[in-house]
Amino acid sequence: MDRPNEPTFLPKGDNSVTVDIPSEYFTDRYKPLEDSLSNRFSTDDRVKIKKIAIPDLSYPLQLGRRDNFSLFIPSHHRMAASLINTFMGLRTLDDFMSVAAYARDRVNPYMFMYAMSVAILHRKDTKNLNFPSFHEIFPDKYVDGELFARAREESNVVPENQRMPLEIPVDYTASDLEFEHRIAYFREDLGINLHHWHWHLVYPFDAPMDIVNKNRRGELFYYMHQQVMARYNFERFCNNLPRTKRLLNWNDPITEGYFPKLDSLVASRVWPARVANTRLSDVNREVDQIKFDIQDLERWRDRIYSAIHSGSIVNAQGNSVQLTETGGIDVLGNIVEASILSPNRNVYGDLHNLGHVAIALSHDPDHRHLETFGVMGDPATAMRDPVFYRWHAFIDDIFMEHKNTLPRYTTQQLDYPGVTVRDVEVMPNGGKKNVLSTYWQQSDVDLSRGMDFTPRGSVFARFTHLQHTPFTYKIQVNNGSGQRMGTCRIFLAPRLDERGLPFLFRDQKNLFIELDKFTVNLRPGANTIERKSTDSSVTIPFERTFRNLEQGRPGNENSQTGQDFNFCGCGWPQHMLIPKGARGGFPCTLFVMISNYQDDKVETASGSSCADAASYCGIRDALYPDKRSMGYPFDRLPREGADTLRSFLTKNMFTKDIDIEFNNRTVRPKTPGANAQPTTQPK
Ligand code: CUO
Structure with a gap:
């Protein structure tokens, strides 16, 4: 490869x-x-x-x-x-x-x-075959295009053992005149873009049916992207930006421009940019065998909304099929995306995918300039563009519309009688209690696997990315009954909205990002649960993002088994688990819940591999490991009277005010390619 x-x-x-x-x-x-x-x-x-x-x-x-x-x-x-x-x-x-x-x-x-x-x-x-990570084969999809000329020079002139890592400046796609650039570190993060690429690799929407038809894949399409939006909005708050506006009026100009500065090594072209205030147009490009109108998207959108409001869809045979309380979201996910599992593509079309295409081709919708598509056209690059989030805010809103029609969770469906969470705290390694700490780190990635027709040997690109000090959760639980099991669910949300005012719970619930989910054994009486941030069920380990295939070979001290390199590439990057926070501390609410395992458990095939980022990626060859609706308990409107988070809480839930403190300093690898996962607070 x-x-x-x-x-x-x-x-x-x-x-x-x-x-x-x-x-x-x-x-x-x-x-x-x-x-x-x-x-x-x-x-x-x-x-x-x-x-x-x-x-x-x-x-x-x-x-x-x-x-x-x-x-x-x-x-x-x-x-x-x-x-x-x-x-x-x-x-x-x-x-x-x-x-x-x-x-x-x-x-x-x-x-x-x-x-x-x-x-x-x-x-x-x-x-179980190893294959290299996508950023190693196609570094041009992840790395500033300017770097490749420098990399060629370095590999042609300098012997391998004396080559210096080529540093990618933090601000290479825009300046601070562009407000959106404040969160470029999130949009352009290598690990986040790799996660997205891998997710779509594991859950293709068009492939042989037995590959596409994975357990709850439509629902996971909704949930994974909903969490991306929650994380992005959280990150925006940390940078004094308001929530993402949905891309709603498709005849209005798109305010956000984006200039990716990526060069395609394969197509020998730069990736096209989109200037600010570009309008979407009907697409008609013979070269891509594609022709559709913006009105097609509008029709599909309207039909999907009307299906949601009537509570049922019409399948290809013309029969009405109910959008059920638990299964409806899965059907809807496949309809909206659209995957080949969509029960009626004639009626509901291909809304999300062709939205990506309309945006990706907005600079040359009829191919008169012989230009190819922009970054929105490729899952490996789409998340770099601010408009990705505006489009997905719209897509997420469709799913929310459906969720809002569902019966609200009763206290009974939330509580775990006899289980009381008494306290939770987070303890960063070498830091202050209940204060999470973030900073910049630089890591190196070898470009040489993707650089054709150049001398052999490693050439490193040096990225700057967010990092946080690892921490431990300590949860105090009282169990008023005999030995039993529970599912511990941990989420985090900003404490105040973008105006600095307290939230209504119905808004705040959509900003809760999942940090972890795991099974716990409860003894009768008092229990203390400890859990490390690095064990999170949403992330893959740092080494798996910034790995080098050679390091993964058996015999190497960083060796991992072959399975780590493919399905297991899916997972939110550990270094982005925690939002950036702010200098002086960003106020957040940590939420912990222990739900009744009897209502959560799924019979999973034993020995399933690649289970460590199951929350956003599922488990290979197994059912999704949590029977509840994805996003539970925040996926539905709160019950009558639960207007604030506090009034929503049952005894098995607990919240704690914590802060995320950002330190503006940068930790570098000691030698080229020696990327190190932090273990304690860097000095
Ligand atoms: Cu992942 Cu729009 O689905 O990009």
């Missing part, structure tokens, strides 16, 4: 292997040179590719090798789905390798890597 533009037969690097491909697999350009190329590049370590009859790839080959690939454009995702289908259908691992080697030199590299990744994740014989 390294160096996506280089031909397959080229050896990878220092410890490289030569891929011996059958001569029929050479592309036309290289066929006449076959003998000299094989000798020039071969190494002793060889992987032999078996020659087989190649299945028909003419459909995925319709996308040009140098074109950009968008998962949201229907013709593109259909081609990708067909390629995935081909990969999944190959009987043996040898056959899979063979077709992959053939396709790699011909198919569009982005589409190839996407389809390969989905196939490797889901084929039984490759599930």
Whole structure:
């Protein structure tokens, strides 16, 4: 998967292997040179590719090798789905390798890597295979484009052991004249963008049915993106910005502009920018086989809202199907996204995906300038753009509209009789009680796997990202009955709204970000529960975001098992678990609840892997591990009379005022590539 533009037969690097491909697999350009190329590049370590009859790839080959690939454009995702289908259908691992080697030199590299990744994740014989993280193969989707010229210079001139990390300035996409730039560190965070890419890799909306049809995937589409919005709004408050405004009037100019400054190494183009006040237009681009009007989006939106208000949808057979209390959100998620599980695409269309496309093509909707799509067209880059959040605030509002029609949780559905949470505190390692501490950290990422036709050896890019001191929750619980189990749910929200005034609970509940969820055993009487922030059920470990595949190899002290590198790439990055806070302390409310495990538990396949970021990503090959509606207990309107958080609380819940204190200092790696997870408060 390294160096996506280089031909397959080229050896990878220092410890490289030569891929011996059958001569029929050479592309036309290289066929006449076959003998000299094989000798020039071969190494002793060889992987032999078996020659087989190649299945028909003419459909995925319709996308040009140098074109950009968008998962949201229907013709593109259909081609990708067909390629995935081909990969999944190959009987043996040898056959899979063979077709992959053939396709790699011909198919569009982005589409190839996407389809390969989905196939490797889901084929039984490759599930535990290591593959490099997407930012290593396509660093151009994550790194300031300006860096690559410097990286080439560094790798051509400087010997590997003397190369310096190339620092990416914090303010490379905009200046402080743009208010939205205050939270660029969130939007452009490597780990957040990787999480989003991985989420969509694990939950594709168009692929063979057995891959798409995962337990509660429509509901998880809603919940994961709802949490992204809550986290973004929380982060906005920390930076004196108000909540995101929904993108509602699609004929009005879009206030926010965005200039990504990413260069595509594959398409050899810069990613197009969107100037402030761009308007959406009807899209008609023959090149992408795509044609739809803004009015189509409006019709789909209106039909979805009217389905929500009537409490039922119409399926493809014309029958009315109820949006049930627990299952309705899952159906709605698939309709809105839309995935191939949508029960009626003729009526409800493809609202969310084509919204991404309309925005991504707003600078050239009819292809008159021969431009490709902007960052909103790709899940690997979409979260960089401020308009992503305006679009998803609208999408989230649709789901909220449905949630608001549901019966409100009764006290009985919230309480766990006999269980009383008496206190909670957070203790940062080496810090002050109930004050979380954040600061900047720099980490290095190796670009060399993604840099084609350059000398081998590592070239590091140095990122600046938010970090927090790890901490421990200490929860005091009284259990007035015998031994039993509970689910501990921990959330955090800003204490005051953007005006500095107390919230109405119905607004504040939407800003609660999930920090953790885990099962607890309660003894009769007093219990003290301790839990580390690094064990969070929403995050993947720091090392998994800023990893280097070599470090993951067995024998290395940072070794992880192969499974960590694929499905397990999904998960909110640990370094972004806690919002930035503010200097002098940002006031927050920590919420803890212990619910009755009997009402939460799900029969999960034992030994399921990749369970450590289950809250936003689910568990591989298993049911979603919590039977409650995702977002419980904040997903529905509060019961009559519960106007404030305090009045919402039952005995098994507890809240604590805590602060997040931001320190404006930067911790750097000691040597290039030596990224370190913090263990205590840095001095
Ligand atoms: Cu994840 Cu709009 O769905 O990007």
